[in-house]
Amino acid sequence: MQSQILPSRAALVNRIELQFEYGQNLICLIGASGLGKSYLAESFITDKYPEFNKAFVKLSAHTKDSELTVQLLQHSFRSPLIDQTLSLSDNFITLHSESSSGPCLWVLDGARHLSDEMIVELQKLAKQTVEKVYILITAQSPMMVPQALDLHLEPLSLSESKALMKMFFSQLPVDEDPIFQAFLSESHGNPAVLLDWRPAEQQLAQPGPSKYTKAQWHLTLLTVLLALLMIAFVYKKELSELVPEKNEQPAVDTVLPSEQVFIGKTVDDVVMLNAEKVASTGAQDVINDEEQLLVVVNDKPDSVKKVGSEPRRVAAVLAALTEPRDELSGEVIEDNSAEDTRAEAVHKSIDQPLLKDVQPKRKVMSSTDINSLEHSHLSLLAQADTNWAIQLLAVKDKVIADAFITKNTQRILHLEIYGTRRSEVIWWIVVQSGFTTLDSAKQAKAQLPTDILAGQPFFKKQTKIKQEITEFAR
Structure with a gap:
């Protein structure tokens, strides 16, 4: 068979x-x-x-x-x-x-x-x-x-119709397919009709992708690309901070040496960092609450170089601070023999009784200084939170800060001094205050003397100053 x-x-x-x-x-x-x-x-x-x-x-x-x-x-x-x-x-x-x-x-x-x-x-x-x-x-x-x-010869039953089609077709629709069920019922068990089944014609035509759909996909891809570019542009600074730079500039001191304040050397004796950038009024306008350096002193004064060891240099500075202001503001010795004589005088003046006398003078504040400090604090606290200030100096020694104010009072208006605590250490900050807007502060910064601009002064908001004063009062 x-x-x-x-x-x-x-x-x-x-x-x-x-x-x-x-x-x-x-x-x-x-x-x-x-x-x-x-x-x-x-x-x-x-x-x-x-x-x-x-x-x-x-x-x-x-x-x-x-x-x-x-x-x-x-x-x-x-x-x-x-x-x-x-x-x-x-x-x-x-x-x-x-x-x-x-x-x-x-x-x-x-x-x-x-x-x-x-x-x-x-x-x-x-x-x-x-x-x-x-x-x-x-x-x-x-x-x-x-x-x-x-x-x-009788027509085929429904089950035999499906069995016959399975003999000649490798793939058939499921029994629940309505089109396939209708075909089986209308064939009436006729093998000639059943074997004339054409799957490609019986299936519903799938619509092809239209031009509008392709354009929509292209527009979506372009939108996503533009969004990524905008995100990269907005967070450019944050992304750059995540990658450490290989060639980092070494840190420099942020405190103006006391010898420079009292001797009064001109700006030509001080080596400024990136002087050409600082000279332009538009440079370094970025607002930063971190510590900024005022001037960078690469060469120590000649009088200090003559003193040998570190303890002697410290003692020489302390001895210089105890001298009257008129004597300290004298003329600078220009020839080498005069400098040697002064170094010997500094060596002779460094003795134990003198250091004992200097220590209380450096730690004890007079009532006049206290009243002046309270006046500065109250003046700064009374200003509006929206005000701006220009930080000019940050030192650990208040004598240096007072000398800086005394020296520059005639040249810079609205100088204020206040104290703050950082890591349990008292710092004295000198600012030029009273600016209601940031633009006015920028204009005032552009008018500062060149030796002050060499220290890279920066802007500080009044709210930050009040917060630092609060830390000092604790």
Whole structure:
């Protein structure tokens, strides 16, 4: 039996064989067009009666009776001499009398193309007793071949329809697919209709991407790119701070040496950091609450260089602070012999009793200083929080801060001093206050003397100053 045949069709093939065994030599298989009559007839002649002489003839409107006679006899006898004047039955009997043919199985596909004379001849051969001849004819309607047994071929059931399609199609829609269900129900179990299934045509057409959709995706990508660029631009400073610089500039001192304050050396004796940038009015306007340096002294005064060790330098400075202001503001010794004489005088003045006398003077504040400090604090605290100030000096020694104010009172207006605590250490800050806006503070900074600008003064908000004064009062 053929490899692909449904169980109901296989059962019908067995039934046809059984009817032939019962003595019914002429059988007509009835079925509508497309139900698979020809396929079933081919399965029958292929799988059944392998010892018979077989002939399968597909009839058409152009098939003549003489041609059909020749085809049937040639498949039943070896090299038959056919008499064209005799009928099919007479030729068969004559040839059999000359040479036995053996049992024969004839399958004729298309009963509507048989003539009445040929049907009569087939009836005669089915009834003759000379040789066994089984004749199977396919027809679309019953009673097309008189005296033949009509066996009806029924349409496939729903389950057999799906099974048939699975034999020929590797991929089928799911059973719940409404389009597939409608196709099965409308096919009415006809194999010809079922095998004409075209999956590509039955599926709903998927709309392709439109030009508007592509443009929308491009616009979205461009928007995201612009957003990333804006974020990188806004946070450029924060991102740069995350990456440490390889070549960092070494830190420099932020305190103006006391010798420079009292000796009164000109700005030409001081090495300024990045002098060309500081000279321009637009540079270094960034507001910063951190400690900023005022001037950078790379070369120590010559009088201090002559003193040998660190303790001697400290003692020399303390001794210089104890001298009267008039004496300290004298002329600077220009030749080397005068400097050596002064260094020796400083060495002689450094003794234990003098250091004992200097220590209380440096730590104890007079009532005048206290009143002046309170006045400065009250003046700064009374100003509005929106005001701005310019920080000019930050030192740990109040004597240096007072000397700075005394020296620059005539040149700079509104100088104020206040104290603060940082890491349990008292610092004295000198500011120029009283600016209501940042622009006015910038204008005042541009008018500062060159030696003051060398110290890189910076802006400070009034709220920060009040906070530092509060830390000092604790």
